[in-house]
Amino acid sequence: xxxxxxxxxxxxxxxxxxxxxxxxxxxxxxxxxxxxxxxxxxxxxxxxxxxxxxxxxxxxxxxxxxxxxxxxxxxxxxxxxxxxxxxxxxxxxxxxxxxxxxxxxxxxxxxxxxxxxxxxxxxxxxxxxxxxxxxxxxxxxxxxxxxxxxxxxxxxxxxxxxxxxxxx
Numbered sequence: 001x002x003x004x005x006x007x008x009x010x011x012x013x014x015x016x017x018x019x020x021x022x023x024x025x026x027x028x029x030x031x032x033x034x035x036x037x038x039x040x041x042x043x044x045x046x047x048x049x050x051x052x053x054x055x056x057x058x059x060x061x062x063x064x065x066x067x068x069x070x071x072x073x074x075x076x077x078x079x080x081x082x083x084x085x086x087x088x089x090x091x092x093x094x095x096x097x098x099x100x101x102x103x104x105x106x107x108x109x110x111x112x113x114x115x116x117x118x119x120x121x122x123x124x125x126x127x128x129x130x131x132x133x134x135x136x137x138x139x140x141x142x143x144x145x146x147x148x149x150x151x152x153x154x155x156x157x158x159x160x161x162x163x164x165x166x167x168x
Contacts (some may be wrong), residue, residue, distance in 0.1 A: 017101045022098070026089060028080045031092065038160075043069045043157065044160060050063055066084050068157060070154035075154045098140070099142060106126075106127040109122075109127065120132050128146055
């Protein structure tokens with residue numbers, strides 16, 4: 001699939017598949033409990049991990065705590081806030097970003113940059129990253145490999161919900 005240089009934002013998003021809604025929280029345990037109760041979801045994979053990243057053009061290594069959940073209709077990513085990064089909030093829980101998949105993720109990233117989105121995470125030419133539009137909207141683009149990785153978490157979340165239901 002080739003991207004038309006003159007494509008408008010609506011054409012770009014029509015070619016992308018929504019993967020998850022990203023949320024940022026101040027406290028992982030309380031956010032997980034609140035959202036599990038409110039949305040009927042089961043969180044998986046919230047261990048703290050070291051991630052080598054490029055943020056605002058600078059290579060950094062961050063300790064991130066990320067959990068994933070799915071209700072079968074929607075997927076969620078919950079990230080514990082880290083000061084001086086894209087993952088900050090003054091709220092207990094806040095909607096943070098929308099994550100989209102494209103099998104042509106490198107082209108999708110370049111198209112967003114041509115449309116005026118500023119790359120917040122990843123290096124120029126990377127096939128995935130975070131992009132902020134001038135109005136503040138934050139979009140994440142991912143390719144096939146990261147989609148496969150995330151789908152494993154969403155499947156585990158659904159299985160945990162089924163097991164819990166069967167135990168009742």
